[in-house]
Every structure is written in C-alpha cells, then in structure tokens.
Amino acid sequence: MSDPHPLPPDKAxxxxxxLAERARLTADQRSAAGRGIARAFAELLGERRPRLCAVYLAIGTEPPTGPLIEVLxxxxxxLIVPLVTPDGELDWVPYRPGARMTKGPRxxxxxxxxPPLGRxxxxxxxLVVVPALAVAADGARLGRGGGGYDRALVRRGPGSTVLAVVYENEVVPELPTEPHDQRVDGVLTPGGGWWVAPGGRR
Known part of the structure; x- marks a missing residue:
C-alpha cells in the first residue's frame, strides 16, 4: 500500500x-483497479455468499465496481443499487448485470x-458496499459531503457488513469525523482488503 500523504485538517x-489524484489515473489504471478490487473481495470474504447485497455502480473516476458486481x-x-432522491436520501432499486440502464440523478x-423498493x-x-474518497484505519469514512450514505447506513440491518471501496493511496491513518459519520467494517482496495478492528485495521 502506498504511504498516505499528510492529511489537511479541512474535509473540503x-x-x-x-479527486484531483483520481483524475490523473488512466483508463487502464482504473480498469486494473476494478479487477484488483474484485480479487480483494473474493479473498476477504472467502466462501461467504450474501443473499442480498446493496452495491453501487461506480461512475467517473471512482474505483470500478463492475468486476466486483460480477463476482457477487x-x-x-x-443486488440492489442506490437511487438518489430529490431530498438527498438513498432509495434502492433491484439490479442485475446486463440490465438496460438509464441516467439517474447526479x-x-x-x-x-x-420501481424503487423504498429507503x-x-x-x-x-452486505453493503459503499463508495468513499478515503478510509481511516479505524473505519472512519470520507464521502463526498452530501451525507446520503451516512443517513442510509443508519438503516442497515443488525449483523450486516459494510465495506468501503477506495484506491490504495486513499487509506489514511485518521480522518476528521462528526457525530453523524458512520464507520465501515472493512475496506477493499486494488491491492487487497482488510477488516477494521478495535484500535485499527487487522
């Protein structure tokens, strides 16, 4: 894993x-990252077969989730994928690989x-797979600032597992957090995955 850069105190x-670092990645680098994330998932989860998984369809410079979705x-x-509602909340829609797609919000x-299934x-x-811009060793997650996933994760079921997907340089020692921020249980990167444990990663 790459050494993280010193963290600025301001989330913005x-x-x-x-985001600027992501924009510098080539299409080939992003494609390779997607394959690595799928391998990391398979190694981290072993033979586990979740019956229902909430996962997102990566866009732009996000780490690709297509290969991971194929493994699932x-x-x-x-599979269910998020639908951003007008008030910034997340609803959920059933998804199958190869389904006919349309443009959604944002x-x-x-x-x-x-039709959506409801929030x-x-x-x-x-299993819930969430996007992130950075993840800390204690499971703190930095999103894009809208708070939609933090509010959605409050509704997660007991015993569910939340995994964040990031590039390797986006794993950092610590992140500034607020009371509403929801932590993740594990992290997937192109170079491997790991579980969060008390006091840090394991």
Missing amino acids: ELRARL AERGAD GTLLPADI GAIGHAE
Whole structure:
C-alpha cells in the first residue's frame, strides 16, 4: 500500500486533493483497479455468499465496481443499487448485470423502468458496499459531503457488513469525523482488503 500523504485538517481540502489524484489515473489504471478490487473481495470474504447485497455502480473516476458486481452475481447474490432522491436520501432499486440502464440523478446509472423498493430496503442487505474518497484505519469514512450514505447506513440491518471501496493511496491513518459519520467494517482496495478492528485495521 502506498504511504498516505499528510492529511489537511479541512474535509473540503482533502476531498479536492483526492479527486484531483483520481483524475490523473488512466483508463487502464482504473480498469486494473476494478479487477484488483474484485480479487480483494473474493479473498476477504472467502466462501461467504450474501443473499442480498446493496452495491453501487461506480461512475467517473471512482474505483470500478463492475468486476466486483460480477463476482457477487456469480455467488448468487440478489443486488440492489442506490437511487438518489430529490431530498438527498438513498432509495434502492433491484439490479442485475446486463440490465438496460438509464441516467439517474447526479450522473448515476439506474436500471430502466424498475420501481424503487423504498429507503428501508438496505435493512435487508447482508452486505453493503459503499463508495468513499478515503478510509481511516479505524473505519472512519470520507464521502463526498452530501451525507446520503451516512443517513442510509443508519438503516442497515443488525449483523450486516459494510465495506468501503477506495484506491490504495486513499487509506489514511485518521480522518476528521462528526457525530453523524458512520464507520465501515472493512475496506477493499486494488491491492487487497482488510477488516477494521478495535484500535485499527487487522
């Protein structure tokens, strides 16, 4: 894993820096990252086969989730993906790889002509895969600032597992947090995955 850069104290400054670093990656680098993330998932989860997984469809310079989604589908998981509502909350829509897609809010992609399941659908997911701009060793997560995932994760079911997906240089020693910030249980990077434990990663 790459040595993390010193952290600026301001979240906005950190977000801007990380987004600029992502923008410098080539298409080939992003494609390779997606394959590495899928391998990291398979190694971290072993033979575990979640029945329902909430996962996001990566866009832009986000680490690609397509190969990971293929692994989940091969393991027989039912998938739901987020729909950003006008008030910034996350609803959920059933998804199958290869489904006909349409443009959703804020540049997202959504399965076409499929009604949402409701905001509480995440509560039935055994596994939740979330985007992040950075993750700390204690599971603190830095998102894009809208708070949609923090509010959605409050609705996660008991015993569910939350994994964040980032590039390796986005794993940092610590992050500034606020009371509403939700932590993750594990992290997937192109170079491997790890679980969060009390006092840091393991």
